[in-house]
């Protein structure tokens with residue numbers, strides 16, 4: 273069964289000099305979430321933004337802020353990101369030695385808790401935490417940069433994650449991130465994803481609204497396109 277697709281443009285590929293305009297354009301274009309990539313130059317080889325930018329984004333958009341923490345020592349920053357207005361805070365299992373504590377900490381701050389896996393990390397690492405989470409993010413590129421190619425074996429991982437979530441009747445959203453374009457979105461949605469993160473596909477396109485609509489439509493049966 274293909275679920276209604278929700279689209280989360282990643283601001284990593286936006287023009288940061290015009291960030292408020294870029295966010296307004298994807299909001300007007302029908303985005304469902306705004307995906308914010310937080311990188312620490314340690315867990316991943318890149319540096320991006322912190323709580324002040326999340327706080328500024330919160331002031332200029334009604335979109336839920338889907339904040340992906342690619343950082344070590346997430347516990348130290350969760351209170352600040354929560355206060356800044358994050359709707360979801362998603363942490364990496366590879367970077368959180370006390371994952372249960374971290375997930376509880378996110379929830380104690382009134383934020384929805386997500387967990388995510390690098391492409392080479394097994395879904396089995398989620399077995400014990402799955403009932404506690406609101407979102408599972410499958411990384412389909414190695415995190416750190418936008419504009420990379422979708423790693424094909426991640427498609428089977430999405431299908432397996434879908435099965436695991438369905439088996440426990442989880443309410444958690446299944447999100448996929450990395451290398452998602454209009455031409456592979458249909459396969460990812462058919463595998464069971466319900467939120468697609470798209471950075472370069474949206475922000476490098478001439479018409480953000482048309483690209484968001486095309487990504488969403490990729491999940492609908494062919495008859496719905498007529």
Ligand SMILES: O=C(CO)[C@@H](O)[C@H](O)COP(=O)(O)O
Nearest residue numbers: 284415416418419451471472
């Ligand atoms: O977390 C990341 C990269 O680490 C992603 O959110 C990228 O920003 C997605 O960019 P595209 O692959 O869609 O260009």
